[in-house]
Amino acid sequence: MIKKTILNSAHRQLGARMVDFGGWDMPVNYGSQIDEHHDVRNGVGMFDVSHMTVVDIHGPQARSFLQYLLANDVAKLTRQGKALYSCMLNEAAGIIDDLIVYFMDAQNYRLVVNASTREKDLAWIEQQAKPFDVTVSERPQLAMIAVQGPKARQKVCPILPDRLGLSAAEIKPFSACWFGEWFVGRTGYTGEDGFEIMLPEDKAEGFWSQLLEVGVKPCGLGARDTLRLEAGMNLYGQDMDEDKNPLESGLAWTVAWQPNDRDFIGRSALEAIKKQGLSHKFVGLLLEEKGVLRGHQTVVLDDASTGEITSGGYSPTMERSIALARVPANIGETCKIDMRGKLKEATVVKPCFVRQGKIQIDV
Amino acid sequence: MSNTPDDRKYADSHEWALLEADGNVRVGITDHAQELLGDLVFVELPEAGQSVDKGDECSVVESVKAASDIYSPVTGEIIAINDALEDSPEAINDSPYDDGWIFIVKPTDASELNELLDAEGYQNLVEDE
Numbered sequence: 163m164i165k166k167t168i169l170n171s172a173h174r175q176l177g178a179r180m181v182d183f184g185g186w187d188m189p190v191n192y193g194s195q196i197d198e199h200h201d202v203r204n205g206v207g208m209f210d211v212s213h214m215t216v217v218d219i220h221g222p223q224a225r226s227f228l229q230y231l232l233a234n235d236v237a238k239l240t241r242q243g244k245a246l247y248s249c250m251l252n253e254a255a256g257i258i259d260d261l262i263v264y265f266m267d268a269q270n271y272r273l274v275v276n277a278s279t280r281e282k283d284l285a286w287i288e289q290q291a292k293p294f295d296v297t298v299s300e301r302p303q304l305a306m307i308a309v310q311g312p313k314a315r316q317k318v319c320p321i322l323p324d325r326l327g328l329s330a331a332e333i334k335p336f337s338a339c340w341f342g343e344w345f346v347g348r349t350g351y352t353g354e355d356g357f358e359i360m361l362p363e364d365k366a367e368g369f370w371s372q373l374l375e376v377g378v379k380p381c382g383l384g385a386r387d388t389l390r391l392e393a394g395m396n397l398y399g400q401d402m403d404e405d406k407n408p409l410e411s412g413l414a415w416t417v418a419w420q421p422n423d424r425d426f427i428g429r430s431a432l433e434a435i436k437k438q439g440l441s442h443k444f445v446g447l448l449l450e451e452k453g454v455l456r457g458h459q460t461v462v463l464d465d466a467s468t469g470e471i472t473s474g475g476y477s478p479t480m481e482r483s484i485a486l487a488r489v490p491a492n493i494g495e496t497c498k499i500d501m502r503g504k505l506k507e508a509t510v511v512k513p514c515f516v517r518q519g520k521i522q523i524d525v
Numbered sequence: 526m527s528n529t530p531d532d533r534k535y536a537d538s539h540e541w542a543l544l545e546a547d548g549n550v551r552v553g554i555t556d557h558a559q560e561l562l563g564d565l566v567f568v569e570l571p572e573a574g575q576s577v578d579k580g581d582e583c584s585v586v587e588s589v590k591a592a593s594d595i596y597s598p599v600t601g602e603i604i605a606i607n608d609a610l611e612d613s614p615e616a617i618n619d620s621p622y623d624d625g626w627i628f629i630v631k632p633t634d635a636s637e638l639n640e641l642l643d644a645e646g647y648q649n650l651v652e653d654e
Contacts, residue, residue, distance in 0.1 A: 179560070
């Protein structure tokens with residue numbers, strides 16, 4: 163049976179077009195995906211992301227466990243509330259999932275993992291946790307609302323309960339604060355400032371209504387996808403999976419090689435791959451002709467070798483088509499894309515197109 | 526509920542075909558189709574003068590979500606295309622049955638239109654999807 167978040171009827175009341183998103187009945191848009199995209203870039207929008215999985219790691223060995231579990235190093239998290247993006251690898255250095263870990267205190271960390279990978283993630287984390295003195299607790303009773311855009315903080319802080327608004331106004335990017343069961347991270351998946359707010363399910367509808375009242379626009383998963391694509395943020399299952407390692411997925415920056423003696427899952431395999439040299443790299447593409455780049459289209463290099471678009475689409479901010487692609491490492495400044503049988507010209511760029519409302523590449 | 530005017534015929538591939546007073550057939554996509562596609566961002570138009578057979582792919586519309594072929598609902602010659610869609614593909618979302626028309630065919634045999642669905646038949650098709 164299809165799963166529903168606590169906000170399902172709220173979405174339907176707003177006239178959302180609903181789709182089956184990995185087994186969840188979720189809003190894809192509330193009218194126009196492009197309008198919602200611009201709302202986030204220029205003002206403020208909100209997304210129901212309650213389908214995402216929250217996992218708390220608690221215990222005296224929480225830190226050493228996460229140093230073993232994750233390719234990035236939680237030892238970097240020294241200030242309470244600080245967040246870190248990381249891959250969780252298998253022994254072969256394939257990506258099981260990407261996630262955000264928040265440092266609450268030495269014995270408590272919070273992970274937010276993808277909804278589509280929930281079962282395998284939980285099984286893997288529990289399996290790996292066995293030798294450690296930690297407990298792994300999923301928190302399915304928490305709803306999650308992402309409020310994103312340059313006006314997000316000014317809209318959200320005044321309506322948070324109790325003292326939380328004051329704390330939330332103070333926290334730095336990629337940090338969190340909490341009060342009771344409410345948890346506010348200054349994180350997101352859009353390339354804009356904003357918050358991801360976890361809260362008790364029975365408070366979610368009320369808070370969603372309050373956000374609507376202060377002018378926050380509801381946005382669906384369609385806009386979430388074009389925003390993250392513009393921001394050059396990977397989507398698990400499209401841009402990477404268990405057959406791909408972080409080094410060929412544009413995520414080398416998330417692998418903490420230092421200290422040398424930190425043994426994390428996948429390290430030795432990843433070191434061997436690095437030593438051998440990488441045949442492929444992860445790039446951004448900008449289509450120079452009319453049309454829309456799509457996932458799985460073939461990228462053709464000058465020497466006739468090929469790569470693949472992993473995520474493609476239309477950029478409402480740039481009014482051009484853009485993509486993320488995994489291509490042979492010798493790719494030049496331009497390439498061709500096989501679009502429905504026709505070869506079209508594209509420019510190779512850094513995989514970060516728009517951040518903080520600004521276009522990052524020469525168009 | 527999507528809108529299906531009863532002054533025209535419908536293909537099961539979601540184009541509409543309107544027989545005009547001069548005997549030509551104006552073609553576009555249905556309200557249901559534009560709703561499914563989401564915001565349109567690009568339209569690849571056919572060329573005026575091009576001959577088409579009924580069922581030929583002659584245009585492509587691309588939305589934020591997907592690319593979709595447009596098939597000619599009748600055999601004939603394309604005598605006009607809606608150039609305005611080059612700059613404003615969203616006209617198809619805003620006005621699928623009027624400003625969002627895509628091309629006009631001068632039909633070889635206008636009786637081909639009888640093979641298409643009427644509004645009620647198309648509504649039933651959409652409801653069964």
